[in-house]
Amino acid sequence: MLAPHEGIIPSDIWLAARKKCLNNKNVGIPSKAKNSWLIGKAKCGKCGHALSIRYSKKNSVRYFMCGYRLNARGCDGFGTLRAPELESFVLNAMRERLKAFETLSSSTEARANPKLNELRIKEHQLSEEMDTLLEKVMQADGALMALINQRASILDAQLKEVRKEIREITAATPSTDIKTLTGYFSKWEELSVDDKRSVVDLLIAQVKATKESVEIVWKI
Ligand SMILES: [Zn+2]
Structure with a gap:
């Protein structure tokens, strides 16, 4: 429906x-x-x-x-x-x-929006991966650090994109209640x-x- x-x-x-x-x-x-x-x-x-x-x-x-x-x-x-x-x-x-x-x-x-749920799950997964990555920084040497940086910037870009989509959907949702x-x-x-x-x-x-x-x- x-x-x-x-x-x-x-x-x-x-x-x-x-x-x-x-x-x-x-x-x-x-x-x-x-x-x-x-x-x-x-x-x-x-x-x-x-x-x-x-x-x-x-x-x-x-x-x-x-x-x-x-x-x-x-x-x-x-x-x-x-x-x-x-x-x-x-x-x-x-x-x-x-x-x-x-x-x-x-x-x-209140407002079940499958697309929004999907995006929120993705946002959660990406943030978790980012946290795990940041924990590794503590023990990282130069070579590993470069890899971590590379991965972190990819994750960061994805997170930004997902958050932008979430904002677009929630902005389109009427603030007037049902x-x-x-x-x-x-x-x-x-x-x-x-x-x-x-x-x-x-x-x-x-x-x-x-x-x-x-x-x-x-x-x-
Ligand atoms: Zn026509």
Whole structure:
């Protein structure tokens, strides 16, 4: 559930969700005709450029199109995608994601991030090896000392790299705790588009969509 690659939604689930939304006429009515809290996050699943939003007066519905296709004809695009379909799908996915994290935090680890765990283990191993090396310095003569120095500088470089990766991951993790986030979702409809966008930004890096597939790139 929490591995990054599992943000990819099987197409049958996405198609079913779109169909369900299509039958629910009310969700199509916008408060602001040409706006969406997914703007900036939603990308074309084909070319990766940002999706643009358009409003059809005739059908009173907002829809997404590939912005690169609209502006420069640089992408074949995927036609149009009703904005409420993608919004309600992503909203559900975020709720599910938070639920999974709530379950986790009630056990031991608040934020299980396999990559982070892996890096911390590596950091620990490298520091241990460095300590062992430094202990040897006490009895080392000139030739051994040169070897120790050589190994130590390799270890040092690796440690720096691992620590940099750890910092990048922990910096990307939202400082807002899961309970606070869950609170936002319980009053989601009351939030302004800008507030919704801020909440989404804590959880999601990107949503890549076409008519056939959605991939959510999570930050948590
Ligand atoms: Zn495109």
